[in-house]
Amino acid sequence: MDYKFREIEKKWQDHWAEIKAYKVSNISEKPKCYVLDMFPYPSGAGLHVGHPLGYISSDIYSRYKRLKGFNVLHPMGYDAFGLPAEQYAIEHGIHPEISTENNINNFRAQLDKIGFSYDWDREVNTSKPEYYKWTQWIFLQLFNSWFNRSAKKAEPIATLVKIFETEGSTTINIFTAQQWIAFSEKEQQTILMNFRLAYCGIGEVNWCEALGTVLANDEVVNGVSERGGHPVVKKKLRQWYLRITEYADRLLEGLQTVDFSDAMKEMQTNWIGKSIGAEIQFEISNSKFRMTVYTTRPDTIFGVDFMVIAPELDWIHEVVSTEQKQAVEEYLIYVKSRSDRERQAEKKISGVFTGAYAVNPFDGREIPIWISEYVLAGYGTGAIMAVPCGDERDFKFANHFGIPITNILGDAFNGTEPNATKDAILTNSDFLNGMVLRDAIKVVVNKLEEMGIGTRKTNFRMRDAAFSRQRYWGEPFPITWQDGVAFPLGETELPLTLPKVESYSPGPEGEGPLANIPEWVAKELETNTMPGYAGSSWYFLRYMDPHNTDAFASRQATDYWNQVDLYIGGTEHAVGHLLYSRMWTKAMYDLGFIGFDEPFKKLLNQGMITGESAFANLIGVTFAKNLKVEFTEEDEKNYLEIKDKYTIIRGKYISSDLVEFLKTAYYKIDNEVEAAHMETRGKILSYLLEGLDADIKLSNLVGKIEMSPFPMTFVNYKIRVPIEYVNSKNELDYERLKLEIRQFINSDFLSQSGNFICSREIEKMSKSKLNVVNPNDIIEKYGADTFRMYEMFLGPVDQSKPWDTKGIEGVHRFLKKLWRLFYDDVKGKVWNDGKATQDELKILHRTIKKIEEDTERFSFNTAVSAFMVCVNDLADSKCNKKEILEQVLILLTPYAPHISEELWAALGNIGLVIDATFPKFEAKYVTESSKEYPISINGKVRANITISLDAEQAAVEQIVLANETVQKWLEGKAPKKIIFVKNRMINIVP
């Protein structure tokens, strides 16, 4: 009887679905365990073999926990709102709801084939009104709250109003209680907006013209949009924001209570970017104006040689001198002309002197004030005190403009490079002389505070998160505008459903498509929609109680399931989703809706599965396009346009071995170089232009190249070819390629041996890179159990690794070998009721221990190996005993559920193996009563000795001491030290 995995897997998947084997209840005596995957965005491309890596890991862990007696919540859903579906709608005219639905069905079909233990009754879809009703509701809670800095928590806005009514305000806005009461409704609302956790304001945002929307900071990478790579510019717009900066400190503190990787904590810490320093006020000569700078190094105050302010600051005009006015104006125009992109790409030193001087408060020295684009307006006060002897950028700036540098570091500063140390001893620093910089910080700040011109100040790099998009496919804001004041909709009016639209093009003045709908505008509803991360910031709560119509989830449910015990997903969400959901959780906690303030107890980052891409070398000749080159008819036919600027004529694909050959020809030494060079070029040229035989005479070629009437260069492009056309020896099946793919239909493939060799490169798996492997294909060929185990066997989950289908045979063989412990091709059933021997029990219990340990520490690859060892050992000892096999099946269930279920049933068990109990490890079967130990002297093995394990170290010492041979080895001396090494060796130190 064969291992018919297709039949078996279908049968059990259907059965599990039918009886809802994975349905989980919120009421249970068992301890709970919440295992969560980062839910996918259902893209049109479907899943590739990289996606399920994390899903399989979490599935193994939740199945394992279930066997261990836990009530396990393991749900799945879809992050369905977002830009790509809308872009697709614009291009193809298909409503996002339809394409999303299709994609979800496709995802679901792929997921179902892998045999996951999700409770599908809890599926969520963020784009369904039943779901986003509660996204809107939570938004309203944020809108109706403020962050009380003294209590360090969010509170209902009503408490703030009460404070204003009784005490007035001394923070962001300054007014008395009487004034507050006298304010109009509109004035009051405008003030309150400055405090709300979700607020609307005018601000500089990242505007992406191509996408027609703003983007959050983490959605912009190197000045272009993360999705699509379109340019992003700064623009002032009315926007919704989340006041995440208020939570900066708590987001940092919270990191200490969660189990995230160091790298992840580091990334979040950097993103938040807390820095502790001071603000210092400087007087300006001949002006009443005072400037304030932010610095983390007040200790270097005597090393300040100039000030730099950001070009955007409006007080520039207050201080600029008449002589410098023109130069400053010119510089400001120059700065305006530079995009963010340019500023980031080329960091050139530029700046202009304002003609004004600040005064050092301690020694009265006059310090020139400069303007430069390297100082950012948005951070600190937008002005810095520059200390060139201690700061790289200040040093470069000083050198560039010839500003003299004061050395306050003594020998620690050599004049040629700045030194940012805090451990040097100060010189040229008046009352600080002789002090270590580190210690001087406090002294200076104290003095500044005393003088009333400085304060301690903490700054964060993180900004408030832009929370609105001028797009269609997102949650509508439950907000109406009346006379410029935002009013929340009432709870009974939720959900505010997304209306159908005819067109997805933007509305007037940078507004979203919703602004094109008259009824929408008539109701004065907000026309922006929420960003992609709104729905994903709280979805883990909805799984707890997904069908609740009275609340986002009942308090009883959130109290029971509590934090996510294990959260698995990629690192790419480090500063986006993971920060936002942490913030939402904290706010919900503060407002009393849930009982925990960190959502994820443990985070496991799965590594990327990379693909191997194949490339063929395309060699051709390029001409500058603006040159007039006459093409023959033949050339036109083979004309291939690679890039805008260049044209390749008669490009030919050259096998890698030929490329090597041509390269070596190029690199011949001495006077042969030039000749070889020419020869190489000549050969290529003749291939390409003349179609001649390569062995053309050298003299001819030299002439040809020199006589070339136009500038040309040889180019070697690497052209992707689909990986499935390349075999394991890197040979390309170009005949098939030419037949099946249009791009290559007229291409020539040249090689030395007749086998066309491609080069390979490891890159991210993606459709555009022609290197994706679809899990469906693998499952069709080997089955889901093999697929699951192989994904785990590839290597540690958190490490990125290349997908290589070759090795899958080994895992498949393992499952077949396991099958043969139960069924023989000839004899049929071979298992028996025999009593297990000591050796067989040893194999079993060793495996139990190993699987338990490895699963607990997420070392799934070594667990798979342990199964292989176990089955090899059982096969070697011809053990077909039911007693042993049954236990092995339970262990295997999380990893290969289908085959385990099938064989479990075959053994005549009643009930499912997924409901079995994880076997208990018993040491007595594994440990021995006595063992042979090697005795070594200084690590060199000299003899073996058998001792009882109870003997422990003392016994060993006696045995060894008594041994004449040992004494002889040591020349009669007593050993200095005897080391008993963990069940392994006895080492004697003479």
Add this chain to the structure above:
RNA sequence: GCCUUGGUGGUGGAAUUGGUAGACACGCAGGACUUAAAAUCCUGUUCGCCGCAAUGCGAGUGCGGGUUCGAUUCCCGCCUGAGGCACCA
């Protein structure tokens, strides 16, 4: 430049963190069964040397040092891959 991680056979990776390096698997080589193929099984496989033989000899975890009876593991200095941050004062 800064931060975080890695570097082990032909390949993916073990070694549960100071104790017999290379488990397990792929690949490769040889063999058995077969008319043949597939499937399956067996043997070998870190490198080098000696040999009829082996429980033989030597080297070996990116490179160079150090601590230790003993180092893939700890310390110092380099080289290098990957990821993140990057005018944040």
